[in-house]
Amino acid sequence: MERPHQWNLRRERTQVSEQLKKFMDEKIPLLDNHFSELFNGKNYPEILHEAMAYSVNAGGKRIRPLLVLAVLQDLEVASEDAIQVAGAIELIHTYSLIHDDLPCMDDDDFRRGNPTNHIVFGEATAVLAADALQTLAFEQLATLQHTDPATMLAILKAVSIASGASGMVGGQILDMQGEGKQLSLTELEEIHIHKTGALLACCIESGALLAKVSESKMEILRTFSRHIGLAFQIKDDILDVTASTEQLGKTANKDTASEKSTYPALLGLEGAQAKLEDHHKQALDALEEIGLGSSLLARIGDYIINRNA
Amino acid sequence: MERPHQWNLRRERTQVSEQLKKFMDEKIPLLDNHFSELFNGKNYPEILHEAMAYSVNAGGKRIRPLLVLAVLQDLEVASEDAIQVAGAIELIHTYSLIHDDLPCMDDDDFRRGNPTNHIVFGEATAVLAADALQTLAFEQLATLQHTDPATMLAILKAVSIASGASGMVGGQILDMQGEGKQLSLTELEEIHIHKTGALLACCIESGALLAKVSESKMEILRTFSRHIGLAFQIKDDILDVTASTEQLGKTANKDTASEKSTYPALLGLEGAQAKLEDHHKQALDALEEIGLGSSLLARIGDYIINRNA
Numbered sequence: 001m002e003r004p005h006q007w008n009l010r011r012e013r014t015q016v017s018e019q020l021k022k023f024m025d026e027k028i029p030l031l032d033n034h035f036s037e038l039f040n041g042k043n044y045p046e047i048l049h050e051a052m053a054y055s056v057n058a059g060g061k062r063i064r065p066l067l068v069l070a071v072l073q074d075l076e077v078a079s080e081d082a083i084q085v086a087g088a089i090e091l092i093h094t095y096s097l098i099h100d101d102l103p104c105m106d107d108d109d110f111r112r113g114n115p116t117n118h119i120v121f122g123e124a125t126a127v128l129a130a131d132a133l134q135t136l137a138f139e140q141l142a143t144l145q146h147t148d149p150a151t152m153l154a155i156l157k158a159v160s161i162a163s164g165a166s167g168m169v170g171g172q173i174l175d176m177q178g179e180g181k182q183l184s185l186t187e188l189e190e191i192h193i194h195k196t197g198a199l200l201a202c203c204i205e206s207g208a209l210l211a212k213v214s215e216s217k218m219e220i221l222r223t224f225s226r227h228i229g230l231a232f233q234i235k236d237d238i239l240d241v242t243a244s245t246e247q248l249g250k251t252a253n254k255d256t257a258s259e260k261s262t263y264p265a266l267l268g269l270e271g272a273q274a275k276l277e278d279h280h281k282q283a284l285d286a287l288e289e290i291g292l293g294s295s296l297l298a299r300i301g302d303y304i305i306n307r308n309a
Numbered sequence: 310m311e312r313p314h315q316w317n318l319r320r321e322r323t324q325v326s327e328q329l330k331k332f333m334d335e336k337i338p339l340l341d342n343h344f345s346e347l348f349n350g351k352n353y354p355e356i357l358h359e360a361m362a363y364s365v366n367a368g369g370k371r372i373r374p375l376l377v378l379a380v381l382q383d384l385e386v387a388s389e390d391a392i393q394v395a396g397a398i399e400l401i402h403t404y405s406l407i408h409d410d411l412p413c414m415d416d417d418d419f420r421r422g423n424p425t426n427h428i429v430f431g432e433a434t435a436v437l438a439a440d441a442l443q444t445l446a447f448e449q450l451a452t453l454q455h456t457d458p459a460t461m462l463a464i465l466k467a468v469s470i471a472s473g474a475s476g477m478v479g480g481q482i483l484d485m486q487g488e489g490k491q492l493s494l495t496e497l498e499e500i501h502i503h504k505t506g507a508l509l510a511c512c513i514e515s516g517a518l519l520a521k522v523s524e525s526k527m528e529i530l531r532t533f534s535r536h537i538g539l540a541f542q543i544k545d546d547i548l549d550v551t552a553s554t555e556q557l558g559k560t561a562n563k564d565t566a567s568e569k570s571t572y573p574a575l576l577g578l579e580g581a582q583a584k585l586e587d588h589h590k591q592a593l594d595a596l597e598e599i600g601l602g603s604s605l606l607a608r609i610g611d612y613i614i615n616r617n618a
Contacts, residue, residue, distance in 0.1 A: 044474040048482040052474065099440060104432035123413035124485060127436070128478050131408060131443065135473030138447040142465035149458030156451035156465065164444030165353040165361065169437050173357040176433060 020299040027069050028062055031090070034083045038140075044132075051121040051129035052136070055094050058112045061307075063232075063300070064203045065090045070296035071207030071221070079210040080146040085155060089203055091137035092163045098130035100172065106254070134163075147210065155206050162202035171195025175260070183261035189230065196236075197229030204297070220290050224297065227283035232304050234276040237262040241269065243308060280305045329608040336378050337371055340399070343392045347449075353441075360430040360438035361445070364403050367421045370616075372541075372609070373512045374399045379605035380516030380530070388519040389455040394464060398512055400446035401472045407439035409481065415563070443472075456519065464515050471511035480504025484569070492570035498539060505545075506538030513606070529599050533606065536592035541613050543585040546571035550578065552617060589614045 016024065039053045065086030072082050079085075101108040101116040102123060109119050118126035141156045161167055171194025178191060204225045208218050240254060241264050254260075263272035283301050287293055325333065348362045374395030381391050388394075410417040410425040411432060418428050427435035450465045470476055480503025487500060513534045517527050549564045550573050564571045572581035592610050596602055 042474065045479050045482045045486070047486065048474050048479060095440075099436055102433075102436065104436060124411075125482065127408055127411065127413060128481055131404075131440075132474035132478040134440065134443055135469050135478065139466065139469035139473060142462050142469055149462055152462060153451050153458055157448065160444050160448035160451055164448060165351065165357050165441035169441040169444065170354050170357060172437055173354045173434065177354070177356065 017299045034087050051125050055098050055117050058114050060112050064093050067203035068207040071204050074295040075211040077211035081144040085206050088137040088140040091133045095130040095133035098126050154209050158202050158205050162198040167198030180259045188261050192233040196233050200229045201225035220286050224283050224286040227279040228301050231279040234263045326608045343396050360434050364407050364426050367423050369421050373402050376512035377516040380513050383604040384520045386520035390453040394515050397446040397449040400442045404439040404442035407435050463518050467511050467514050471507040476507030489568040497570050501542040505542050509538045510534035529595050533592050533595040536588040537610050540588040543572045
């Protein structure tokens with residue numbers, strides 16, 4: 001049997017440029033290897049260990065860690081800690097998915113084509129496995145071996161702010177509160193800037209911190225991040241309407257069923273597509289400003305809007 | 310109406326030495342004040358903000374932050390960041406209680422005499438509020454203003470290891486797995502060394518790191534921590550059998566009902582009491598070795614074994 005990760009990758013390769021394909025072919029095995037070494041090196045209680053590794057190894061697009069690594073490659077800076085930082089942010093993302101899928105939250109039985117964590121391990125173990133993944137992310141960021149302490153602390157601060165109540169978790173709450181309500185475009189953006197945008201932006205910021213970019217370059221990278229984050233969410237909303245459950249590896253039409261405000265619901269499918277392209281353009285314009293118009297970040301931007309899952 | 314915190318404190322003062330009472334009278338208001346300033350300074354989504362603050366302000370014994378502050382006072386070292394470190398560990402403890410109380414875990418409706426977080430705010434918000442409290446703890450540790458980066462990172466590492474899959478969360482899993490089974494004393498100790506012992510020890514270690522103690526002194530403080538951690542749990546198990554629900558502020562006889570292995574079940578009530586006193590003695594002996602026989606830590610040790618809630 002193929003690993004679900006391979007299954008995901010093969011299907012998604014169709015929307016990926018040659019440059020990005022080469023980068024993914026190189027980096028994704030490094031990430032997979034990093035995660036196996038990380039878990040092999042730990043002496044956790046067996047069932048907790050399995051539950052944590054299950055969701056981390058379920059694959060997915062790995063967009064977040066790829067963003068961290070892409071920034072560094074685009075800026076031509078090597079960091080031996082890049083994989084560990086990238087991996088830590090993926091652990092945060094993974095913990096949030098496990099909690100999101102719980103019966104008391106989105107109540108999802110499938111994720112990335114596989115049964116969700118609580119379906120396999122039970123709710124209590126899923127809650128705790130996710131908790132421990134969050135903790136492990138911070139442990140990983142606090143134990144980088146090749147980065148100066150000030151940069152480590154800057155990354156730790158950025159990741160904690162992006163993933164907590166002012167960022168990702170705050171966005172999940174806003175998202176829940178918005179269910180069944182007719183939201184304005186501003187309110188919808190507010191949700192997504194927090195729920196998905198903050199952590200995506202944090203990937204780029206963390207890579208840029210490792211690369212020690214100037215504050216002016218950082219500011220432009222933040223503009224890129226903001227647009228690419230919104231583009232990512234608009235594309236997710238569009239796919240929820242247009243793609244099949246099999247294609248997504250998770251339940252399609254979930255947003256309509258749960259009466260969530262989405263970009264297509266608010267702007268129509270064509271309006272949402274136009275908005276997506278507008279954010280894509282603004283993201284690429286920002287990259288042009290700092291000479292990164294042909295960069296990996298630009299190609300990840302393309303991929304985010306062209307993907308079909 | 311009295312705040313539950315005051316209610317807890319008044320009842321518990323009967324078991325507290327004058328020295329410790331004075332210390333608590335000074336430090337607990339500082340902690341309360343720290344938490345109000347912390348939450349007042351944050352612009353979180355309202356319901357998330359309320360849910361996070363609700364459990365943090367529900368009071369409780371505050372043993373963990375008091376341990377951090379006591380180590381520093383006993384070693385006669387002042388740190389302007391002590392309250393922030395102490396508070397961060399209390400945030401970790403609080404998040405773990407919120408998840409512990411969930412229907413899929415211990416399913417508890419009351420905690421510290423108040424309705425549990427999910428009873429007040431609903432399960433989804435409780436899950437997320439706890440997640441965000443964990444994140445906030447790490448944000449707090451990554452943003453100390455008066456501590457050198459190396460010490461900050463050492464504390465971050467210690468807290469993440471103590472609270473994650475090798476520590477507190479691992480212990481919760483072992484505890485769940487042990488339900489309905491007849492455990493040996495070694496297995497029971499293994500659970501508690503992880504579930505409660507690791508974070509208690511981490512409080513002492515964090516205080517000692519802020520105080521920059523020598524490795525030899527740190528080792529002796531670890532011995533104290535190990536014994537006081539086990540004593541704490543044995544006392545909890547004894548109280549579960551001997552105290553009333555009103556006295557505990559949470560459901561009494563919960564362990565028997567959920568078929569948990571406990572010290573009284575394994576050793577009898579007298580045997581458990583003897584074990585408690587043995588750990589208490591060994592904890593105090595360790596303190597004597599480093600001239601802290603009359604310290605606040607020693608008095609907190611006494612309080613842990615003499616408390617009636």
